[in-house]
Amino acid sequence: MRDVIVVGGGLSGLIVGAELQRRGKNVLVLEATGAAAGVASSVSEDGYLLEPGAGSLLWPNADLAPVFEAAGIELLAANPTAGARFVYQNGTLFQIPESPAIAFSGLVSWGAKIRAVREPWVKTPPPSEEESIEGFFNRRFGKGLGRLGATLMAHGVFAGDPAKLSMRGAFPKMVALEDEAGSMIRGMLARMRQRDKGTPRASVHVPPRGMKGVAEDLVSYLGESFQANRRATALRKSGTGWIVEAGDTFEAHNIVLALAPHLAAGLVPDDVASLMADAVVAPVAVVGIGGRAADVPLPAGFGALIGPDTDVRVLGILMESQYAPGRAPELHHLAKGIYGGGADPEVLARSDDELVALMIDETSRVIGTRVQPSWTKVVRHDPGIPQYNVGHVGWMRKLDDAVANHPGLHLTGWGYRGIGVSGFGTEATRIGKALEG
Numbered sequence: 001m002r003d004v005i006v007v008g009g010g011l012s013g014l015i016v017g018a019e020l021q022r023r024g025k026n027v028l029v030l031e032a033t034g035a036a037a038g039v040a041s042s043v044s045e046d047g048y049l050l051e052p053g054a055g056s057l058l059w060p061n062a063d064l065a066p067v068f069e070a071a072g073i074e075l076l077a078a079n080p081t082a083g084a085r086f087v088y089q090n091g092t093l094f095q096i097p098e099s100p101a102i103a104f105s106g107l108v109s110w111g112a113k114i115r116a117v118r119e120p121w122v123k124t125p126p127p128s129e130e131e132s133i134e135g136f137f138n139r140r141f142g143k144g145l146g147r148l149g150a151t152l153m154a155h156g157v158f159a160g161d162p163a164k165l166s167m168r169g170a171f172p173k174m175v176a177l178e179d180e181a182g183s184m185i186r187g188m189l190a191r192m193r194q195r196d197k198g199t200p201r202a203s204v205h206v207p208p209r210g211m212k213g214v215a216e217d218l219v220s221y222l223g224e225s226f227q228a229n230r231r232a233t234a235l236r237k238s239g240t241g242w243i244v245e246a247g248d249t250f251e252a253h254n255i256v257l258a259l260a261p262h263l264a265a266g267l268v269p270d271d272v273a274s275l276m277a278d279a280v281v282a283p284v285a286v287v288g289i290g291g292r293a294a295d296v297p298l299p300a301g302f303g304a305l306i307g308p309d310t311d312v313r314v315l316g317i318l319m320e321s322q323y324a325p326g327r328a329p330e331l332h333h334l335a336k337g338i339y340g341g342g343a344d345p346e347v348l349a350r351s352d353d354e355l356v357a358l359m360i361d362e363t364s365r366v367i368g369t370r371v372q373p374s375w376t377k378v379v380r381h382d383p384g385i386p387q388y389n390v391g392h393v394g395w396m397r398k399l400d401d402a403v404a405n406h407p408g409l410h411l412t413g414w415g416y417r418g419i420g421v422s423g424f425g426t427e428a429t430r431i432g433k434a435l436e437g
């Protein structure tokens with residue numbers, strides 16, 4: 001009888017398992033496949049390291065630091081060029097200037113800029129608790145800048161549809177700025193004033209061996225508390241806890257399902273499963289292209305997001321080898337593009353070869369120079385990325401209520417309270433506290 005069984009050896013399951021072990025709990029993490037890391041299983045091939053999921057995270061991170069330190073996880077600051085970010089809009093690649101210089105960029109019209117600077121005085125309340133990202137940005141900044149901002153946020157973080165994603169569900173910290181200060185700009189200025197000047201600003205960091213290396217370090221830390229090739233096929237309550245069938249029978253006081261809703265639905269009690277049926281996911285494909293620097297002449301920077309007025313279908317292109325060391329052989333470059341998502345799943349009907357051809361053509365157009373890669377890779381995620389569409393906040397409330405009816409059951413991972421790895425430490429802390437009672 002263990003304290004806790006974690007089902008799922010993706011990054012969220014490994015982080016929560018390692019954090020609970022660090023807190024002195026008797027933990028067992030069960031992973032269905034032969035290796036940990038889930039969607040973030042880095043591909044190492046011919047000297048390239050392609051991240052099919054998360055490739056970087058903002059560091060320092062107070063919740064992740066203790067568990068990363070315990071597991072000996074190394075993170076490197078990204079090359080300083082990571083500060084350069086681009087937007088492709090109306091057939092032109094713009095480097096996003098630091099504000100207030102954005103006022104002089106050609107990204108949006110002067111009319112749109114003038115409307116946007118009136119944001120601190122906009123008093124219109126949200127039409128409903130769960131407004132779409134597009135609705136939120138249009139209301140606060142006007143349709144010109146609003147449409148651009150909403151598209152970049154939706155594509156860049158969720159590969160989602162800005163008209164469908166819930167602003168409060170997907171970006172709760174931004175909504176809190178309006179809730180607290182009546183305006184995003186005022187709220188941001190207040191936060192900047194409150195910020196402890198001694199606290200280092202979080203910046204982009206990368207794991208030198210990729211996210212797979214992070215997973216391997218967490219697996220080493222877990223030791224015998226991690227078991228691969230253990231697919232959980234059934235879950236039921238026992239007298240004092242939970243029983244998991246995963247080849248053998250395992251028992252624990254608590255069960256953490258580190259599985260997105262579509263994976264967890266077959267295991268949870270019926271009332272929870274019926275809610276999980278409403279969860280939305282969107283398929284994506286990650287297309288990597290690499291080659292000699294002269295043949296893949298990427299601009300120095302983090303990447304380019306694609307604006308709403310565009311002639312390409314790629315949602316964003318990350319200049320992997322430009323900001324992350326060790327992503328391509330010396331004097332070579334690696335870029336990755338994301339296709340599909342909530343607004344354009346149809347593009348994924350194309351074959352891998354067709355997606356590669358599209359990526360080569362569109363990268364050439366976006367950076368303004370022909371690229372001729374010698375290495376390519378396509379990784380498909382299907383069913384894909386959880387979409388926190390309008391209704392997500394209400395859905396989470398109902399899900400939390402339903403889960404509360406089953407003491408000892410916990411849900412975590414990218415399907416619920418945050419899509420990115422940065423939030424998994426907060427999740428692990430939340431579950432750690434719940435287990436303390």
Ligand SMILES: Cc1cc2nc3c(=O)[nH]c(=O)nc-3n(C[C@H](O)[C@H](O)[C@H](O)COP(=O)(O)OP(=O)(O)OC[C@H]3O[C@@H](n4cnc5c(N)ncnc54)[C@H](O)[C@@H]3O)c2cc1C
Binds near residue numbers: 037038231419
């Ligand atoms: C294209 C893309 C780009 C991304 N970019 C970023 C980024 O830049 N920054 C960032 O922070 N995040 C990013 N993410 C998100 C990040 O990769 C995910 O949040 C994270 O990897 C999800 O981890 P998870 O453990 O919640 O889920 P998963 O990775 O899905 O892990 C679930 C695990 O459970 C296992 N499993 C399934 N069923 C069972 C079962 N019945 N029994 C046992 N095990 C089971 C699976 O094999 C898998 O290993 C990106 C994602 C994608 C797709």
